[in-house]
Amino acid sequence: MSSGWFETVAVAQRRARKRLPKSVYSALVAGSEKGLTLEDNQAAFDALGLAPHVAGLPAKRDLATTVMGQSISLPVIISPTGVQAVHPDGEVAVARAAAARGTAMGLSSFASKPIEEVVKANPQTFFQMYWVGTREQMAARMDRARRAGAVGVIATLDWSFSNGRDWGSPHIPERLTLREALRFAPEALAHPRWLAKFVKARHVPDLRVPNMADEGKQPPTFFGAYFDWMQSAPPSWEDVAWLREQWGGPFMLKGVTRVDDARRAVDAGVTAISVSNHGGNNLDGTPAPIRVLPSIAAAVGDQIEILLDGGVRRGSDVVKALALGARAVMIGRAYLWGLAANGQKGVQNVLDILRGGLDSGLMGLGRASIGELRPEDLVIPPDFTRTLGA
Numbered sequence: 001m002s003s004g005w006f007e008t009v010a011v012a013q014r015r016a017r018k019r020l021p022k023s024v025y026s027a028l029v030a031g032s033e034k035g036l037t038l039e040d041n042q043a044a045f046d047a048l049g050l051a052p053h054v055a056g057l058p059a060k061r062d063l064a065t066t067v068m069g070q071s072i073s074l075p076v077i078i079s080p081t082g083v084q085a086v087h088p089d090g091e092v093a094v095a096r097a098a099a100a101r102g103t104a105m106g107l108s109s110f111a112s113k114p115i116e117e118v119v120k121a122n123p124q125t126f127f128q129m130y131w132v133g134t135r136e137q138m139a140a141r142m143d144r145a146r147r148a149g150a151v152g153v154i155a156t157l158d159w160s161f162s163n164g165r166d167w168g169s170p171h172i173p174e175r176l177t178l179r180e181a182l183r184f185a186p187e188a189l190a191h192p193r194w195l196a197k198f199v200k201a202r203h204v205p206d207l208r209v210p211n212m213a214d215e216g217k218q219p220p221t222f223f224g225a226y227f228d229w230m231q232s233a234p235p236s237w238e239d240v241a242w243l244r245e246q247w248g249g250p251f252m253l254k255g256v257t258r259v260d261d262a263r264r265a266v267d268a269g270v271t272a273i274s275v276s277n278h279g280g281n282n283l284d285g286t287p288a289p290i291r292v293l294p295s296i297a298a299a300v301g302d303q304i305e306i307l308l309d310g311g312v313r314r315g316s317d318v319v320k321a322l323a324l325g326a327r328a329v330m331i332g333r334a335y336l337w338g339l340a341a342n343g344q345k346g347v348q349n350v351l352d353i354l355r356g357g358l359d360s361g362l363m364g365l366g367r368a369s370i371g372e373l374r375p376e377d378l379v380i381p382p383d384f385t386r387t388l389g390a
């Protein structure tokens with residue numbers, strides 16, 4: 001077995017922690033304020049048990065499904081993350097890994113690689129939009145994604161610029177100038193394997209966001225684009241419907257936690273929602289998505305596709321989300337740990353871990369396909385679920 005292989009996502013995380021400079025690693029952990037939501041996202045999965053059978057188990061299990069019209073070989077797709085400097089191949093490596101494992105890629109507006117390169121690596125790419133700038137700028141951004149061949153849009157609207165972390169935010173430079181590089185040098189030199197990858201690729205992480213470039217202009221820096229975002233008036237539900245119409249194809253609204261918002265999303269004409277709290281990076285104190293999923297699935301599950309993201313680290317987490325009404329899940333940190341630990345292969349490794357765990361879960365629970373999973377397959381503690389806005 002090649003030395004880069006790891007058996008669980010926790011092992012990949014330990015390797016990522018060792019290999020990445022501290023500021024890069026802590027930008028991935030993130031988690032706002034006290035980290036209550038970040039912690040609950042995983043703790044809530046841990047609080048759910050499984051109720052396995054002992055005989056009569058299915059010899060084969062079917063894990064395939066579709067999300068927003070895309071056939072995928074397992075109900076796990078890549079959640080968009082605007083993350084720089086983890087690996088020189090960045091989102092292209094992630095996209096290749098997802099394609100190699102038969103699943104879809106979500107590409108962040110704040111990603112380090114242009115949509116054109118990412119779609120080449122994985123034709124099943126959804127482009128993620130934030131509400132930044134004017135309607136014309138947003139329409140142009142989506143046109144570019146469409147021309148590149150993106151097969152859907154993920155609109156992420158659950159961001160309210162909360163920015164304090166009790167454990168301290170890492171310093172992220174505006175640009176990797178010589179001064180910043182020198183400031184960063186001791187950290188980088190302490191992580192020679194990470195640095196060597198960038199040196200070999202003849203490329204320093206330049207912290208620009210190519211998918212936010214206005215036509216014919218240089219891509220803005222991460223912070224330049226972030227500043228524009230802060231200046232943009234937050235969207236109304238009419239704006240959501242406009243964005244959906246402007247795109248005209250499969251459209252996901254990411255970040256829903258309330259039943260009333262899920263209903264409004266249906267009214268706005270979306271194809272799918274992701275029940276999500278931005279991985280615990282936004283308003284601290286928001287409950288874990290798995291706690292609010294059952295009420296949302298009960299309200300709108302027969303009208304739109306429901307995904308969930310936040311806290312998924314194991315195949316059994318996927319089992320739990322599907323049993324409580326999700327069609328598929330999206331993963332964030334899990335693949336980022338894989339990418340940091342072993343590049344494209346590391347991301348494939350993470351998808352294999354989730355596939356294996358999901359398959360074992362189905363077998364033990366006596367389910368021949370993911371569509372058969374039910375709440376009865378789980379041990380759900382009293383007072384587990386939360387219903388918001390019903």
Ligand SMILES: Cc1cc2nc3c(=O)[nH]c(=O)nc-3n(C[C@H](O)[C@H](O)[C@H](O)COP(=O)(O)O)c2cc1C
Nearest residue numbers: 028079080081082108156278279310311331332333
């Ligand atoms: C470092 C980091 C950057 C992220 N950037 C984005 C982004 O640019 N767009 C977006 O829609 N979500 C972003 N997210 C949220 C993820 O898409 C996803 O909702 C979250 O990571 C799921 O939780 P998990 O990390 O526990 O799997 C980011 C998350 C992390 C950890």
